[in-house]
Every structure is written in structure tokens, then in C-alpha cells.
Amino acid sequence: MKSYRRELWFEVKKRRGFLNITPQVEQALAESGIREGLLLCNAMHITASVFINDDEGGLHPDFEEWLEGLAPEKPYSRYRHNGFEDNADAHLKRSIMGREVVVAVTEGRLDFGPWERIFYGEFDGKRRKRVLIKIIGE
Amino acid sequence: MKSYRRELWFEVKKRRGFLNITPQVEQALAESGIREGLLLCNAMHITASVFINDDEGGLHPDFEEWLEGLAPEKPYSRYRHNGFEDNADAHLKRSIMGREVVVAVTEGRLDFGPWERIFYGEFDGKRRKRVLIKIIGE
Amino acid sequence: MKSYRRELWFEVKKRRGFLNITPQVEQALAESGIREGLLLCNAMHITASVFINDDEGGLHPDFEEWLEGLAPEKPYSRYRHNGFEDNADAHLKRSIMGREVVVAVTEGRLDFGPWERIFYGEFDGKRRKRVLIKIIGE
Numbered sequence: 379m380k381s382y383r384r385e386l387w388f389e390v391k392k393r394r395g396f397l398n399i400t401p402q403v404e405q406a407l408a409e410s411g412i413r414e415g416l417l418l419c420n421a422m423h424i425t426a427s428v429f430i431n432d433d434e435g436g437l438h439p440d441f442e443e444w445l446e447g448l449a450p451e452k453p454y455s456r457y458r459h460n461g462f463e464d465n466a467d468a469h470l471k472r473s474i475m476g477r478e479v480v481v482a483v484t485e486g487r488l489d490f491g492p493w494e495r496i497f498y499g500e501f502d503g504k505r506r507k508r509v510l511i512k513i514i515g516e
Numbered sequence: 517m518k519s520y521r522r523e524l525w526f527e528v529k530k531r532r533g534f535l536n537i538t539p540q541v542e543q544a545l546a547e548s549g550i551r552e553g554l555l556l557c558n559a560m561h562i563t564a565s566v567f568i569n570d571d572e573g574g575l576h577p578d579f580e581e582w583l584e585g586l587a588p589e590k591p592y593s594r595y596r597h598n599g600f601e602d603n604a605d606a607h608l609k610r611s612i613m614g615r616e617v618v619v620a621v622t623e624g625r626l627d628f629g630p631w632e633r634i635f636y637g638e639f640d641g642k643r644r645k646r647v648l649i650k651i652i653g654e
Numbered sequence: 655m656k657s658y659r660r661e662l663w664f665e666v667k668k669r670r671g672f673l674n675i676t677p678q679v680e681q682a683l684a685e686s687g688i689r690e691g692l693l694l695c696n697a698m699h700i701t702a703s704v705f706i707n708d709d710e711g712g713l714h715p716d717f718e719e720w721l722e723g724l725a726p727e728k729p730y731s732r733y734r735h736n737g738f739e740d741n742a743d744a745h746l747k748r749s750i751m752g753r754e755v756v757v758a759v760t761e762g763r764l765d766f767g768p769w770e771r772i773f774y775g776e777f778d779g780k781r782r783k784r785v786l787i788k789i790i791g792e
Contacts, residue, residue: 379517379655379792381690383760414519416556416652418692418756422767424708430615431607432562436596440604441611444587449720458712466716469707473717473751475611477706480556480618480756482650484521489648491560510765512758514691514791515652516517517655552657554694554790568753569745570700574734578742579749582725613749618694618756620788622659627786629698653790654655 382410382513385422390503393451394471396438397498399428399509403481404488406511413486415515419496420478422508425468427475427499445471445501468501475499483515520548520651523560528641531589532609534576535636537566537647541619542626544649551624553653557634558616560646563606565613565637583609583639606639613637621653658686658789661698666779669727670747672714673774675704675785679757680764682787689762691791695772696754698784701744703751703775721747721777744777751775759791 384406388397403419419428431437449470450456457466479496482489498509522544526535541557557566569575587608588594595604617634620627626634636647660682664673679695695704707713725746726732733742755772758765774785 379691381791383758383765414652415517416554416650416692418758420756420758422770424706424767424769429611430562431611434597436599437604437607440595440597440608444608448586448724457716459710459716461712466713469713470716470720473705473707476614476752478756480558480616482521482556482558482648484650489521489650491562491646491648493562494560508767510758510767512692512760512765515519552790553655554692554788567749568700569749572735574737575742575745578733578735578746582746586724614752618696618754620659620694620696620786622788627659627788629700629784629786631700632698653657 379514380412380516382412384511386509387506388498389506390500393503394442395500395503398433398495399498400495403496403511410513412483412513412515415483415513417481417483418478418512420510422510425465425472425502426507427472428479428509429475429497429499430479430494431497432493433495465502471501517652518550518654520550522649524647525644526636527644528638531641532580533638533641536571536633537636538633541634541649548651550621550651550653553621553651555619555621556616556650558648560648563603563610563640564645565610566617566647567613567635567637568617568632569635570631571633603640609639655790656688656792658688660787662785663782664774665782666776669779670718671776671779674709674771675774676771679772679787686789688759688789688791691759691789693757693759694754694788696786698786701741701748701778702783703748704755704785705751705773705775706755706770707773708769709771741778747777
């Protein structure tokens with residue numbers, strides 16, 4: 379069994395945003411030399427997500443508006459967590475979108491359907507944050 | 517390390533529906549010959565889910581009604597994604613229910629609690645769509 | 655490839671509650687002797703969650719209030735599932751928070767960001783329920 383580990387760093391300039399990180403994950407997989415196995419990709423911060431969806435320009439503002447409706451940022455005072463922080467909504471938004479994805483690796487590639495892409499979802503940005511890639515297999 | 521891959525195809529006749537796919541996943545596991553490991557089962561489409569819950573007849577219409585409340589299908593114009601499409605709500609519903617499950621394989625079986633069953637959740641049906649099973653282990 | 659399996663049992667005295675189970679998961683990992691691999695930790699019941707977030711005292715009542723807003727416990731009659739049961743809301747809450755986490759194992763440790771902790775989320779408590787840990791690797 380082989381294993382491979384890599385961190386990706388991102389800094390989203392706004393509080394919230396979505397980044398298509400599929401190319402970086404594919405590059406990590408190529409570097410690993412693993413042909414058959416499982417790839418884990420997770421946010422290392424609890425106010426960010428890694429998820430799989432469609433890279434379509436209208437969908438991302440739809441996600442933003444929808445998440446803001448389900449877990450509003452303001453008023454900050456609505457959340458007990460916001461004593462010294464103002465990011466309680468980011469913890470909730472990340473819970474809906476998920477921390478991680480697990481992707482099959484087949485013949486050295488991400489074993490994806492036609493529209494599957496991996497996104498980093500930032501809900502409390504303006505600082506450098508990390509994503510972990512771990513691959514095991516052969 | 518052994519690895520095994522299989523696709524399952526489904527066509528749900530309505531826009532939305534839930535299918536208990538546990539028997540097909542168990543059959544794939546038996547075919548793989550893997551006794552100890554991890555099994556990934558994921559939707560290959562970004563408007564469908566694979567999730568684990570109870571196979572109880574009342575629960576499924578509860579899920580349907582609840583998801584429709586959180587991410588309504590209509591009016592289609594409420595979503596930016598719906599320029600050429602009408603399925604933005606399906607992307608959101610799938611985000612709540614999840615893309616994938618990872619299940620422990622122990623002594624050649626799905627290592628489940630008493631009521632755990634695997635479901636395919638369709639949110640934009642009336643066409644053939646795929647689920648991927650990938651198993652690694654020994 | 656090595657594999658390791660362990661069950662953890664919990665009894666939450668109230669209907670709902672969150673337990674930080676990171677120490678028990680770390681202990682299981684140490685016992686396994688696995689240095690590089692993947693660790694799956696999942697609820698074995700469909701009215702409970704395993705998720706990763708922050709161990710911050712204000713955040714947990716925020717989660718409780720937020721989940722109760724999205725999937726209210728009462729009136730019980732609002733759910734079809736509640737013929738012989740009263741826990742339909744627990745199935746929905748668990749769907750938001752998730753069934754499982756997959757964590758990278760690197761150099762014998764949970765490969766976590768600074769604030770990542772593993773929680774058991776109980777949504778239908780007052781009885782003994784189980785979490786499964788499965789680790790594969792070398």
C-alpha cells in the first residue's frame with residue numbers, strides 16, 4: 379500500500395467564496411503515482427468546506443444566497459458563539475456543505491461523472507487556510 | 517491490497533425519488549471478494565445523492581416535503597442557475613443529503629447498525645444516471 | 655494492509671446532545687498501530703451523527719437552536735414517520751450534520767487542522783447507541 383499527503387493553501391479575499399480546486403487535486407494524484415485507491419480531500423478549518431458540484435457560474439450565487447437564508451451571517455448577536463468571534467454562521471454553512479469528499483481513484487485518475495468538480499468553500503475568509511489531500515492505494 | 521469498481525445505473529421515472537440500493541451494494545461487495553476494507557458509494561451526478569438512513573415508508577415523504585421546504589423547486593426563476601436548466605433546486609437538495617457514503621467492510625460484509633440502509637436519492641430524474649462503488653482492502 | 659475495528663458506546667441522558675469523542679478515537683488509533691491510512695468514524699444509528707467541528711461552548715447551543723429551526727421536533731404530527739415513533743426530526747437533523755467522517759492518518763496521528771475535533775451528535779437519546787471506528791492502512 380502506498381500513501382501520499384499534500385496540503386493546499388488558499389486565501390479568499392472576501393468573507394465567502396468558492397474555488398474550483400480540481401486541477402490542484404489532479405496534480406497531487408499524478409504526483410502520488412497511485413493508480414487504484416481512495417482520495418480524501420478535506421478542509422482543515424471548521425469554517426470552510428470541500429464539496430463536489432457543478433462549475434456553473436449561476437449556481438455559485440445561488441448557493442451563496444441559499445446558505446445565507448438558512449444560516450444568516452447577521453445580526454452577529456443571534457449566535458452565542460459570537461462573543462469574541464463573528465463567524466458562527468460560517469460553522470453552520472460549512473455543516474450543510476460538508477467538510478470532506480472521498481473520491482475513487484481508478485487507472486490513475488479521479489473517477490468522476492461528467493460534471494463532478496471539487497470545490498473549496500470559504501465561509502470566513504480574508505486569511506490563509508488549508509485543505510488536506512490524503513491518498514491511499516497502489 | 518485489492519480494489520474493485522462497479523457502476524450501478526438507475527432511471528427514476530419521476531423528478532424525485534428514493535431507491536434502497538443496499539442489495540446491489542451487497543452484491544458488489546460479495547463479487548469483490550474483499551473481506552476487510554472500506555467501501556465508497558457515490559452519486560456520479562451532481563443532482564443526486566447517496567445516503568444512509570432508515571427504509572421506513574413514512575420517512576421518505578417526510579424527506580421529500582422537508583427538502584422541498586428548504587430548497588423549493590419553483591418558481592424556477594428564483595435561481596440564477598436556471599437559465600437553460602430548471603434543476604437548481606436539485607443541486608441544493610443533494611448538498612443537504614450528501615454525495616457519498618463510506619462504509620466499513622468487516623468479515624466480508626457491510627458493517628452496519630441494525631437500521632442502516634443505503635439509498636439513491638434522485639432530485640432530477642426521468643433519465644438514466646449512475647452510482648459508483650469502489651472498494652479497497654483485502 | 656492492516657485493518658482495525660472498534661465500537662464505542664454512548665448513552666446521552668437527554669434527547670439531544672453533543673459529545674467530543676476525539677480522545678476515544680485517538681486511543682483507538684494508537685491501539686491499531688496504523689501509521690499511514692484512512693480512519694472512518696460513523697454513527698451506527700440513523701438518528702445520530704458523527705461530525706467534525708469546534709469544541710466551543712457557545713457553538714453547541716447555536717447548533718441545537720439552528721437544527722431545531724430547520725427540522726423542528728414538534729408537533730410530532732407534522733411527520734408521517736411519527737406513527738409509532740416520535741423521532742422523525744432526528745432523522746432530518748442527522749442528515750444535515752452527517753453520518754460519518756473520514757480522517758487522514760499520518761505518522762500515527764489524526765491529521766487535523768488546529769481546531770478540528772470529532773463529535774457524536776445525538777438527536778434521539780436516552781438509550782445506549784454505537785459509533786463504529788474502522789481504520790485501514792499500514
